[in-house]
Amino acid sequence: MDGNNYDRVALVSGGSRGIGAAVTSALAERGCRVGCTYRTGLEEAEKLAAGHPGQVLPVQFDLSDPATATAAVNRVVDHWGRMDSLILNAGQWAGGRLAETAADSWWRVIDSNLRGTVDLTRAALPYLATSPSPSIVLVSSVVGLIGHAGDTAYAAAKSAMVGFGRSLAKEVARDGIRVNILAPGFVATDMTDAVPLSSRKRIEDATILGRFGTVDEIARAAIFLSEEATFCTGSVLTADGGWAL
Template structure:
C-alpha cells in the first residue's frame, strides 16, 4: 500500500493486518507516524512492514515491490493511496503546484501499478485498488490539479482492468467524499458547516469505512468486480 502512515492509508493497513494479511506500506518522510502504525498493529496476526519511498520515483516503486516479495513472500494486491493536495484557483496556481500534484497522485499511480503488475500477470492473479476521490467525479472548487489526477485514476482503472482481466487481475477504485482525517482539519472552520449540510447522511465518513471497502475489493469475494468505482461519500455526489 502506498501512503499508509495516516488517514485512510493507516486505517487500511490496520484493517488488513487485523484480518490476517501481511501488509507493506510506503511513507514519504514521517518516520514517526510510520512507526506508530507498526506499533498499532502489534498483536495482529498479519505482519506489517514500513518502507520509505517517494511515490514519484519509479525506481523506488520497483525496489519497494521487490522488497515485499523478498520479505513477505509475494504480492497479492496493491492499494495506491499516496496523494497530496495543493489547492488554489487555477488563475493563481503556480506551475509547480500543478506539477507536484500530478507527479505524486497520477505518476505515482503508474509507478506502483507498473512495478507490481508484471508479477501479477506471471501469477495470473492479483488485485489493484486506487484511492480516487469524488473530486474526480464532480470537481471541487480550487482543485483543478487534484481533480484532474483523481479523474485520471478512474480512467486508468477502467483501461487497465481491460488489459489485465484475462490474467485474473482485478483493478478498481474507491472514491471517498469528505472523510474525517487530517485533510478535513485543513478546511477552514467557516466552510465546514456548509460542507456537512451538503452531505445527505449529515456526517463525515470515517477512515475505517473506506478501509472496509478496500479490504472487500482485495478479497476473493470481489473476484467478479473490475473496472469499477465504489463511491463512499454519504450521498454527496448522487
C-alpha cells in the same frame, strides 16, 4: 478468498497515516501481511508494525521518485515472496483556482498524485500476475468524478486515476488481475484538518448523511473492493455519504 486471508500479501501506499493506516490495520487484522509505505512518517509506520508483529512491514516510498516505487515492491516481495493486493492510496491535496495557480505548481499536483501511482503499479504487475487472486484498488476521490471549484489539478489527477484504472482493468484481466477504483468523499484525516470551520459546515450540510466519513469506513470499502468483490473489475465505488448525489 474472504474467509481465510492468512496467505495474502498486500502493499498499501501512504499507509503511515489516515486512510492508508486504517487499511493497513484492517488488512492485518484479517490476517494479511502488509507492506505499508511512508514518505516522512517512519515513526507512524513503525508504530503500526509494532501493533501487528510480523504482519506489517514499513517501506519507504515517494510518489515523485520512480526508484522508490521499484524498491518498495521489491522489498515486500523479497520479504514475503509474493504480492496479491496493491492499494494505491498515497496522495497529496493542493488546491487553488486555475487562474490563481502558477503553471509549475498546477502540474506538480498532477505529478505528485499520478506519477508514483503509475510507477508503483508498473513495478507490481509482474508479481501480481503470479498471484492466484490478485487485485488493485486505486484511491481516487469524488472530486475527480463530479469536479470541485478550486481543485482543478487535484480533480484532474483523481479523474485520471479513474481512466487509468478502467483501462488497466481491460489490459490485465487476462492475468486474472481485478482493478477497481474507490472514490471517497470528505473523510476526517490530516488532509481535511485544514478545511476551515465554515467550509466544513457547508460540506456537512451538502453530505446527505450529514457528516465527514471515518477512515475505518473508507478502509472497509477498500477491503471490499480488494478482497471480496471478486466479480468487480473496472468498477468505481463512491463512499461519500451522498455528497455527490
